[in-house]
Amino acid sequence: MASDPTLSNAANDPADPAPASRYFNRELSWLAFNDRVLAEAANPAYPLLERLRFLSISGSNLDEFVMIRVAGLAGQVRSKIAETSIDGRTPRQQLAAIDGKVRALQIKQQQALDTLRLLLAAEGIHIEGEQQIGVQAEAWLRDWFESHIVPVVTPQALDPANPFPFVANGGIGALFTLQRESDGSRLIEMVLIPQALDRFVALPAELTDGESVLIAVERLVCRYAGILFPGFRVLGDGVFRVLRDSDLEIEEEAEDLVRLFRSAIQRRRRGQVIMLELADDFDPDAEDLLREKLGLAQALVTRTGGMLGISGLAQVVETDRPELRFPPYTPRYPERVLEHDGDVFAAIGAKDFIVHHPYESFEVVVDFLRQAAADPRVVSIKQALYRAGNQPTVINALIAAAEAGKSVTAVVELKARFDEEQNLKWAGELERAGVQVIYGFIDMKTHAKVSMVVREEDGAYRVYCHLGTGNYHPVTARIYTDLSYFTADPAFGRDAAKLFNFVTGHVEPDTMERLSISPLTLRERLVADIDHEIALAREGRPAAIWGKMNAITERGLIDKFYEASAAGVKVTLVVRGICCLRPGVPGLSENITVKSIIGRFLEHSRIYAFGNGRPLPSEEAIVYFSSADLMDRNLYRRVEALVPICNPTVHEQVLGQVMLANLLDTEQSWLLDGTSGVYHRVGDGNVVVGEQFNCHGYFMTNPSLSGRGDALADSRVPDLAERQTPTLPAHPR
The missing domain is CATH 3.30.1840.10 (Polyphosphate kinase middle domain)
Structure with missing residues (x-):
């Protein structure tokens, strides 16, 4: 397995005397993310109970941060561990900085509650x-x-x-x-x-x-x-x-x-x-x-x-006042499947397609398993379960398949934080039904989102795969933006089988045709693609990188992005949460832009795109989606999958619609100032922006991505040339 180079390249390396000038602190960056979540509680565009929901989420987020991240630092202090963070701080120094930020955040939470309490009282809802x-x-x-x-x-x-x-x-x-x-x-x-x-x-x-x-x-x-x-x-x-x-x-x-x-x-x-x-x-x-x-x-x-325990406001959010919440949204069922009378396998067999949650229904993923369970030609199902939630739809489908005599294997991740008890419960129920339950590695989490169905067709076996960025969790699939890719490409089927063998039998694959997986080859694949863009830029050819992720903390990749910037590669990243990279710093990262999107839905999909000698977006671009963020844990301590998009229609949908819409969004976006570390909300006067665009609103009101092809011509995301992406001026206020 790949070793972790950051372990031998500590943030206090004498060759790097000022790491704080190159990197943001991970913990403080997370607190800045939660501050952006809390800011949505003051967003006048949202109904009042939705604003209260954001306040409650900021409370539950902060609780988890304290229970996990602060607890870890406190444990290091007790154990006299002096390992420094990426920006050169000791655990004790980080705790001191966190203390002030947490107190300031709690004051803001109470101020937000005071404001919302008055506004809700005017609507006849009285908290305390x-x-x-x-x-x-x-x-x-x-x-x-x-x-x-x-x-x-x-x-x-x-x-x-x-x-x-x-x-x-x-x-x-x-x-x-x-x-x-x-x-x-x-x-x-x-x-x-x-x-x-x-x-x-x-x-x-x-x-x-x-x-x-x-x-x-x-x-x-x-x-x-x-x-x-x-x-x-x-x-x-x-x-x-x-x-x-x-x-x-x-x-x-x-x-x-x-x-x-x-x-x-x-x-x-x-x-x-x-x-x-x-x-x-x-x-x-x-x-x-x-x-x-x-x-x-x-x-x-x-x-x-x-109020103590702001997260407890979640109960108030459920008050029966629908006019004070977002209008209900019903996800569309993928049209590619409807064209085949609801037969998921017929739809996949005809052509690869991608589903964009929550705008398109997670029910198609459940139907994939339900139909496999009922299909007499299906002989085997293999399923990775990281978080399945407390609704048993996926579990019931696997149980039905096992009871129908099919060979069913479930990789149940016991280390899914705060879902351990639920996953133990599902594991027991699956085993009692005859499912072969595997717990994977002790020292690594299995975080890849993979489902594999083997079906007998015309005297041979055909493998159908679902590969995704989100969990097999029916509740979060209505809230998180994720991608579900369905394919019967034999190369993906062979790679999926090798991935499962790696997890269940600890057999490292010798070669992979499509997938790159961590901790073996995923990071190396991304580094190779960044290096290719650097080489193109040095030749004077177009060079660009687009990325969408939840977090970036891995020092080696951050440095590689800095190298790309110095070579002239234009790097644009949508990082919802933690970002240790400092964008737009003269002499370090002037060609890098970082934005964060916080809105009605939680941006969760990971997309990585490389221009490959053409301006982005283009048909020649190299595009992946992934279960992995650019964090040490994802690259070295988890089993993750990086999925290249080979199908031209899916390629255009992911790059020219999902990724581009995120870059063009102006109504839910924040831009990161790499010098000050401050996030500026687009539209607050500090950010240069053209015509307004809301990526969530766009996907809620436009046709399904799955299988429409040229039918989307009249409702595409606007061309990049037609819209100005949000940028910070040289000296934001």
Whole structure:
């Protein structure tokens, strides 16, 4: 397998005395991404509940960042690991920088909530709306508390006779300082909020003049503390929330991977405390005790005068007010398949085609497996499952195939973060149905999105493949923009078989005809294509690179892009999230532009395009889609697939429509200033832009990509020559 060159090329290499001038810090870049997500909560073009959804997403994003990335850095500090980041910072220096950014982000979240609370109140939705509680509503709420909360909470005295209670990851609790009325003695009590409870209680509409009034459970616990503690006077109270280290550390030599993961998931729930959030009015005596008992070495401790656990607003987003959400969008079923009366195999056999989710339905992927399960000519199915979600559509199709007597193999990735438990459940159900379940490598995740069906036709076997950029997850397929490629090209079939053999039997393929896979050849393929563009530029020929990805952090490829820029190659990247590359820096990357798109859908597909001696887009361009971002983990520690697009129609659709639309978007785009590190929203006065274009809106309102060919002529993405791509002026404000 390929080695990781970055391990021997640390960011503090003496030959590179100023890495911060060449690279952005990964963690701070991620926080900048979440800041862009949060900014959508203030977007006046969005309905109010959708703005609240973005606020909630920014909260859940931040929780995961703390539980994984901050926890990892804190662990390095505890272990005295001094390895520096790509920009030359030690773990302790990164934690110090993160601390300030996290606090600033939390302040922005509370400000956004304050604004949205007022706007929603004007629409009759009151978040934590105690001021709306009248006499009748008060009586109802008190009765509800006594019947629904009192039976399930367990007040616990914090004294030497009782061990300090365990506070679960993400757990919210309240501490009370009490004085006994009979003798004046004091004690501290803790009440933990059961995570099975909804975060908010909705008052009956008939008690609130038809308006929606929602009260957070933890506020009810404080409001009705007298019910929980009769005979005591409340001297002080405070609400807190805990986040714990949630990463899984897996031993390389594990004899029983399933048992290992079950125990690791249990350990995650009891991981080191990484963040403690406190309400501003938290009682000082109770705070001292909490700090002492939780063990807060390297933990962030933050205070807020607003709501703890912003992610909990997801419940409010689901309030039954459709006029305050985006109009419903129904994905189109791929027309290529409809032309063949819904027969997926007939459609694939006629011609390769690509499906663009969520604009085109994920149901075609499920139908591919369902029809394979029911088809008597299908003899074998092989399926990679990274995230399948909690809806069993794909799982049921595989089970049906096994029960029909077909040979079914499922590669179930147990290391899919936060989906481990769900994947263990599916693995058990698949095995019970007779599916051969493989867990792949212990030290690498299988992240490639591949499905392979072997079908008997005319006395021979024909292989049909689905290759994608997204997970086999029916819920995220309605939210994430991804590509699904269907082909019966024998070369792809042979390569897919070798990929599965690599994962299931650990047999490295000697040659591959179409696919490049990590950690073996994927990075090398991209480097070779970049080098080809560099050579073309040095010959004075057109040279250009377009890329679309979720993140770029791998130092070697960043340096290769810098080399391309210096040679005169025009590099344009759409990087939704983390970007350690500094674009547009004189003498380093003046020919590189980086933009980020944040909108109604989550940009998730990865596309890599190389001009190959012609201006982009062109029929001669080399184009790939992939499951891999340009990160160390994707290139060295995961099994990924890089898929070349050979079919001319699909080539034009991916390059001349999907990729080009992303480059031309002006309404959801941010441009990165490589000198300051600031992202400028297109249209805010800092960005030069021509006619407005919304790539999500375009694909929602234009015909299906799959199989339309020349029928798209009247509704294509505008020519690059007709539109001006957004650019930063030399000195943005």
